[in-house]
Amino acid sequence: MTTLLYIEDDEEIGEMVRSDLEGRGYRVVWLKSGEQASANVKECRLAILDVMLPGLDGFTIGQRLKKDHPSLPILMLSARTSIDDKLQGLDFADDYVTKPFHPDELAARIEVLLRRHGETPAGLGEIRIGHLLVKEKEGLVLDTRNQQEISLSGKQFHIFSYFVRHLGQIRTKEQIYESVWGEPYIEGDKTLMVHIRHLREKLEIDPGMPLIIETVRGVGYRVKG
Template sequence: MTMLLYIEDDLEIGEMVRSDLEGRGYDVLWLKSGEQASVMAKETQLAILDVMLPGLDGFTIGQRLKKDHPGLPILMLSARTSIDDKLQGLDFADDYVTKPFHPDELAARIEVLLRRHGQAPAGSAEIRIGHLLVKDKEGLVQDTRNQQEILLSGKQFHIFSYFIRHLGQIRTKEQIYESVWGEPYMEGDKTLMVHIRHLREKLEIDPSTPRIIETVRGVGYRVKE
């Protein structure tokens, strides 16, 4: 499993990022300060650093990490948006993302850095679910009974990919909608329900009795492992 070193002292942001990345298949080592960063980085494949930290700031930590672990990709994650801050960070870091950010953007930046450094991003392996073979990173879903590709629309694949990243977990309508559409869910909106119905028509052997995308009454949906 790909291990990420994440240094962030803000508990709310830290928990949000850690939970999202773990849901995407990463193992996250979350530190609240950078004193032990160089030691802990030995077991990790990428470092994500906040700039404003107690004690050593993210720039200092990043420079030390790059010196001690030259091959470790470093991503700066900061509310400091001035060009001087970005240039200072990019003097040693591989990427610089400003807050606020969308979780999908952060995940995409991480994947790019891992590929650039010869690492396989989380979730890159093939996944078998019932009669389906899913190659998430290739955007491919195949019916293993006849080896035929199942063609999904962009939004349908985005929804199914979200379920794959949270395999076995019950996800609420709000969580799914806000991740896929990137905007708040409005109670009573039938958009997600319609997309789930069309998705089942393509993926399920019997859409009237779904075994891939389960409805958890009163809560949301789940795709079992």
């Protein structure tokens, strides 16, 4: 399991980010100041640092971490949007995300940095879901009853991968559509519903009584895992 160092003193934001990243398969070491950063960073594969912190600010902590661990990818989070602040952060950090941000954007930035530094992002290993074995890194879904590959289109696999990265979490149609298509969801659009139906026809033992992709009436969908 990939471990991330996360330093954020805001309880609400910190809990939201920690919960979301853990739901995606990461282990998160959450600190509320930078005092223990050096003591906790050795086991971590990436550091996420808020700029405004009590005591030492995120820039100072990040510079120290980068000096001691040059290969450690560092992602800065800040409500500061001025070009000077971004340039100051990117002088040592690998990425800079301004608040407010969508959790999917943060997760995508983390994945890019991990891949760039030769690490495997969370959710890219193998996972068993019912009679299915998902090999996300290879882009494969196998039926373990006969060890046959289930042929999915690129969009179908993208949708199912999104569910795999959010196992047990109810995701709304808007969240799924906007993450997979990268466009705003328009109420009444049946595109996602059609793709879900086709996915069930390929993945479920009985598509009429789905056990893999569950419909949460009035909300969205969930894959329990």
